[in-house]
Structures are given as C-alpha cells and as structure tokens.
Amino acid sequence: MSLNQNSNTNLINTITKLLWGPSLPPQLLISTVRSTWSAAWQLMMSQLAPSDPTGSYTRPTSQFRLNSNPKLKVSPKDLHLYVGLPCPWAHRTLIVRALKGLEDSVPVSIASPGIVGSWEFRFFSDPDKDKLVPGLDKANGCKTLREVYKLRRGGYSGRSTVPMLWDMEKKEVLCNESYDIIEFFNLGLNEIAGNPELDLSPPALKDDIRKWNDIIYPNVNNGVYRCGFAQSQEAYDKAAEGLFRTLEMLEDHLGGSRYLCGDVLTLADVCLFTTLIRFDVVYNVLFKCTKKKLIEFTNLHGYLRDIYQIPKVAETCNMGQIMEGYYKILFPLNPGGINPIMPSGCEDEVLSKPHNRDSLSLETKVVQHSVS
Numbered sequence: 385m386s387l388n389q390n391s392n393t394n395l396i397n398t399i400t401k402l403l404w405g406p407s408l409p410p411q412l413l414i415s416t417v418r419s420t421w422s423a424a425w426q427l428m429m430s431q432l433a434p435s436d437p438t439g440s441y442t443r444p445t446s447q448f449r450l451n452s453n454p455k456l457k458v459s460p461k462d463l464h465l466y467v468g469l470p471c472p473w474a475h476r477t478l479i480v481r482a483l484k485g486l487e488d489s490v491p492v493s494i495a496s497p498g499i500v501g502s503w504e505f506r507f508f509s510d511p512d513k514d515k516l517v518p519g520l521d522k523a524n525g526c527k528t529l530r531e532v533y534k535l536r537r538g539g540y541s542g543r544s545t546v547p548m549l550w551d552m553e554k555k556e557v558l559c560n561e562s563y564d565i566i567e568f569f570n571l572g573l574n575e576i577a578g579n580p581e582l583d584l585s586p587p588a589l590k591d592d593i594r595k596w597n598d599i600i601y602p603n604v605n606n607g608v609y610r611c612g613f614a615q616s617q618e619a620y621d622k623a624a625e626g627l628f629r630t631l632e633m634l635e636d637h638l639g640g641s642r643y644l645c646g647d648v649l650t651l652a653d654v655c656l657f658t659t660l661i662r663f664d665v666v667y668n669v670l671f672k673c674t675k676k677k678l679i680e681f682t683n684l685h686g687y688l689r690d691i692y693q694i695p696k697v698a699e700t701c702n703m704g705q706i707m708e709g710y711y712k713i714l715f716p717l718n719p720g721g722i723n724p725i726m727p728s729g730c731e732d733e734v735l736s737k738p739h740n741r742d743s744l745s746l747e748t749k750v751v752q753h754s755v756s
C-alpha cells in the first residue's frame with residue numbers, strides 16, 4: 385500500500401472511531417460504502433467513459449486526422465511518434481513501424497500511464513532488453529503528453545491520447561488516429577522505410593480488409609471496451625454477446641485461412657492482434673469478457689502465436705507494462721490497484737510455441753497437392 389493510501393485509511397479509521405466507537409455496525413458500513421462507491425463510480429464513468437442513453441460506451445472521435453487534411457504537407461524527417469505500451473491502438477503503430485523498418489526514421493517516445501489519468505514521461509530504471517520500455521520525451525522534453533499537445537500553435541484542451549504523430553519542425557499534432565497512422569506508415573513513407581516492398585494493404589485486398597475492419601472494430605477492438613465500460617446490464621450483455629459471437633466466427637474462419645485475408649498479413653490482422661494479445665491478460669478479467677479465454681480458441685490462439693513470432697513483433701508486446709497500465713491505473717475498474725499474477729498462457733514461452741499455421745497457406749496447399 386502506498387504512503388498516500390495508508391494515510392487516507394488511517395484518517396477514515398480515526399473518523400469512524402470518533403463517530404461510532406471501535407467499529408461501524410456492519411449493515412451501516414456496507415450500505416454506506418455501497419452507496420458512496422456506486423455514486424462515485426457512476427460519476428467517474430460518466431465523465432471518463434461517455435455512454436449513450438442505454439449505458440453503452442461510445443468512444444470519442446479522434447480530433448487530428450491525416451486524411452481529413454489534404455493540404456497537410458508532411459516532411460518525413462520531422463516525424464516523431466508518441467505511444468504508450470498498454471494501449472492497443474498505439475500498439476498498432478509500433479507493429480507497422482517495426483514491420484516496415486521505420487524504427488530509425490520515425491523515432492518514438494514511450495509514455496507511462498500516470499496516476500491522474502494523463503500519460504507521463506518517466507525514466508525507467510529496469511529495462512527489459514527484449515522489449516520496448518517506457519521512458520522520457522525525446523522530442524520535446526515534456527513531463528506529460530498533455531504538455532506536448534499544448535505546445536501546438538493554438539494550444540489544446542481536448543483528450544491527450546496515444547498514439548500521436550508529431551511534426552517536430554512545425555510543432556504540430558499531425559494525427560492522433562491509429563488507423564490513419566498505420567495506413568500512412570504502410571505506404572506514405574516508403575522512401576525512408578527499411579522494408580518498402582512490404583504492403584500490408586495491397587489493392588486487391590482492400591475491400592476484404594475494410595470488410596474485416598467493419599466487423600472487428602465495433603465487436604472486438606472496441607467491443608472489449610464496450611464490455612468493460614458498460615454502464616448498464618443491458619449494454620454489457622449486448623457488448624459481450626457481439627464480442628463472443630464475433631470471436632466464434634473468427635475462430636471458424638481462421639481454421640481454414642492463415643490470416644484474415646488469406647496467405648498474407650494485412651492491416652486488419654495487425655488491428656485484431658493488438659486486442660487478442662491483451663485478451664487473457666486483461667480483458668477476460670478486468671473488462672468482464674469472461675465467457676471464454678482466448679487460449680480456449682484453438683485457431684485464434686494459433687493465429688496469435690503466428691503473428692507474435694513474426695520477427696520484431698514480440699519486442700512490441702510488453703506484457704508486464706500492459707498489466708501495470710490496466711490494473712494499476714484504470715482506477716474505476718480496479719480501485720484496490722492489485723496487479724494480478726500473469727496467466728501462464730500469456731508468457732513468452734507459451735506464445736513462442738509452434739503454431740503450425742504455415743500449412744494453411746494456399747500456396748503450401750497447392751504444392752502439397754501437386755506432390756501427392
């Protein structure tokens with residue numbers, strides 16, 4: 385328990401003793417805590433997790449979009465990426481940056497979730513050499529991400545979210561929408577990319593990618609948040625039903641297809657992966673996505689391991705930081721701040737086990753067929 389929590393508990397104990405003697409009558413204690421906690425929770429959730437009239441979480445839209453600003457001229461040498469490791473949306477950008485070989489040309493600053501809800505930059509003393517770790521702001525030397533957003537001309541008073549792509553020369557937020565950023569990293573920076581031949585959104589697959597994103601975003605990527613942030617039973621039931629129905633459908637599809645769109649990895653897979661890798665370690669428990677664990681879906685779990693084992697992907701998955709961010713900082717959902725033990729299925733040894741999904745490739749099937 386932190387010093388602060390200790391002194392708060394002592395204060396509450398002292399007041400209680402003054403009012404009621406050595407202990408509060410149990411019924412009174414329970415009803416007081418229940419109503420106070422419930423009111424505080426409703427207040428916090430209504431402000432932090434906006435919902436529609438049925439209590440269903442509605443994600444606020446991103447304010448800085450790349451595609452909505454056709455006049456925006458981007459100079460590749462001035463780019464800087466801000467991310468946080470627990471965030472699934474920021475994780476998308478780290479994966480595409482790594483796969484495209486943009487690590488040297490697009491430097492990154494990795495923020496840690498701060499106790500008062502803002503992303504902060506802190507020196508990290510115990511780095512895990514195999515993983516990306518949080519640290520200081522390398523572009524602007526700010527203490528918080530909020531300060532960085534405020535450096536832009538005209539200032540800023542909205543949500544300071546990650547991922548955020550920053551123009552170091554113009555001191556401007558270029559974009560804070562993950563999908564725009566990954567599309568841009570995929571094709572917009574080929575002149576400075578180490579792996580320009582890789583196209584994660586080939587023209588022939590664009591419709592298919594869009595179709596998958598349209599299913600996966602509301603039901604899975606945002607679906608887990610709609611479970612965790614639901615403010616009514618009805619909203620939760622609807623979100624949980626949509627989530628598990630979609631996971632079952634994906635399980636079925638991935639039984640016959642190596643990736644979502646066939647033999648090649650696409651942006652749709654990157655977006656699905658960053659939710660799946662957090663599923664058993666966070667969403668299954670903290671967001672009440674309890675019907676099944678991901679490890680119980682044989683094909684989805686093999687697919688997860690397949691992507692995890694693509695060179696440079698595992699380095700972007702810091703499970704310790706993911707747990708720390710969700711369990712310790714997402715205060716309304718885990719007020720005690722206890723960080724649970726890591727599920728064994730989420731450890732590197734398990735994620736590194738053979739996936740045997742190469743045999744699902746159409747090309748492999750054709751070869752096998754012609755040999756037999």
Ligand SMILES: N[C@@H](CCC(=O)N[C@@H](CS)C(=O)NCC(=O)O)C(=O)O
Pocket residue numbers: 445446470471472473474501543544545546547560561562563
């Ligand atoms: N639509 C955004 C969502 C980004 C987002 O919600 N990021 C969260 C972390 S997972 C955040 O930074 N929240 C801080 C806040 O809301 O103040 C995207 O896909 O890029």
